[in-house]
Amino acid sequence: MGKTALLVIDVQKGLDDPYHGKRNNPDAESNMVLLLSKWRKLRLPIVHVKHSSVEPNSKLRPELRGNEVKDEVKPLAGEKQFTKSVNSVFIGTGLEKHLREHDISSLVIVGLTTDHCVSAATRMASDLGFDVTVVSDATATHERLGYDGVLYSADDIHKINLVSLNGEFCAVRSTREVLKEIV
Amino acid sequence: MGKTALLVIDVQKGLDDPYHGKRNNPDAESNMVLLLSKWRKLRLPIVHVKHSSVEPNSKLRPELRGNEVKDEVKPLAGEKQFTKSVNSVFIGTGLEKHLREHDISSLVIVGLTTDHCVSAATRMASDLGFDVTVVSDATATHERLGYDGVLYSADDIHKINLVSLNGEFCAVRSTREVLKEIV
Numbered sequence: 001m002g003k004t005a006l007l008v009i010d011v012q013k014g015l016d017d018p019y020h021g022k023r024n025n026p027d028a029e030s031n032m033v034l035l036l037s038k039w040r041k042l043r044l045p046i047v048h049v050k051h052s053s054v055e056p057n058s059k060l061r062p063e064l065r066g067n068e069v070k071d072e073v074k075p076l077a078g079e080k081q082f083t084k085s086v087n088s089v090f091i092g093t094g095l096e097k098h099l100r101e102h103d104i105s106s107l108v109i110v111g112l113t114t115d116h117c118v119s120a121a122t123r124m125a126s127d128l129g130f131d132v133t134v135v136s137d138a139t140a141t142h143e144r145l146g147y148d149g150v151l152y153s154a155d156d157i158h159k160i161n162l163v164s165l166n167g168e169f170c171a172v173r174s175t176r177e178v179l180k181e182i183v
Numbered sequence: 184m185g186k187t188a189l190l191v192i193d194v195q196k197g198l199d200d201p202y203h204g205k206r207n208n209p210d211a212e213s214n215m216v217l218l219l220s221k222w223r224k225l226r227l228p229i230v231h232v233k234h235s236s237v238e239p240n241s242k243l244r245p246e247l248r249g250n251e252v253k254d255e256v257k258p259l260a261g262e263k264q265f266t267k268s269v270n271s272v273f274i275g276t277g278l279e280k281h282l283r284e285h286d287i288s289s290l291v292i293v294g295l296t297t298d299h300c301v302s303a304a305t306r307m308a309s310d311l312g313f314d315v316t317v318v319s320d321a322t323a324t325h326e327r328l329g330y331d332g333v334l335y336s337a338d339d340i341h342k343i344n345l346v347s348l349n350g351e352f353c354a355v356r357s358t359r360e361v362l363k364e365i366v
Contacts, residue, residue: 087310147349148346157346
């Protein structure tokens with residue numbers, strides 16, 4: 001059994017821009033802080049992921065303030081960070097190599113957004129052979145206008161995307177459950 | 184502009200096993216047949232994908248009848264087929280290389296299931312730089328029991344997974360729209 005890393009995805013200021021619409025799980029960041037504290041206390045590996053968009057209208061372009069990681073989950077000195085420009089952090093980065101070199105076989109994934117970058121990372125991690133847990137109350141997404149003209153709530157999108165991942169690509173757990181299990 | 188390939192994912196007999204629960208879009212296979220006929224008529228590239236599971240309880244294990252591709256969408260001689268054992272057809276296969284070598288820059292994706300292997304392929308194809316269309320009425324999925332104990336309908340899972348993909352990883356279109364656009 002290898003180590004379990006906490007993977008913190010795209011918790012950046014630009015994702016609070018009203019452009020993205022209403023978000024669910026307002027306490028997701030507080031839960032990430034609880035998990036980060038626990039991982040730091042136990043000296044378990046932490047990997048931070050930051051999105052630097054190349055899309056013209058993105059709020060996460062590297063020259064914008066929106067690109068900054070939120071203060072409460074900023075990496076500490078010595079914690080690994082990868083920067084990506086597509087949805088999956090496994091594409092165009094050294095993440096897979098880093099995990100294998102550091103004997104990391106399991107990932108606990110938190111961050112934004114559930115159905116875009118969190119789901120993309122979860123799917124690839126699982127397909128590459130890692131054991132994955134996604135934390136339901138330390139992830140969140142936005143409402144989205146559907147291709148069918150219907151506005152879908154952030155909570156419905158969040159939940160159904162986790163239902164699709166659970167059992168096939170990962171185990172979905174709450175912050176409380178993860179804190180209890182990781183010792 | 185490169186060519187547009189039709190990617191037909193996991194349309195296998197074992198996915199009709201009652202084990203998987205109720206499915207939506209009963210006409211998905213008929214729509215795949217319409218698209219396959221059009222692609223064959225226009226001599227555009229077609230790529231078939233088959234899942235050969237290594238999971239002990241899977242209905243798609245290579246030694247089972249459930250592994251067989253459904254008769255109506257079986258590859259014809261000369262059509263490329265890739266076999267995979269994880270969700271994303273881009274992992275552990277030569278698909279990306281095949282597409283680049285054949286000057287294919289766009290994919291129209293159909294098949295099963297929307298939220299598992301279709302979504303996984305769509306996400307990676309987009310992240311790898313391909314232009315992707317997913318056909319809403321030539322894909323389908325099953326009902327799923329959620330991590331929260333709630334049974335989610337196949338139609339809700341199908342629709343919300345497509346909403347999450349649309350605009351970020353692909354364009355969602357109907358069979359009729361694709362047939363009209365591809366000339």
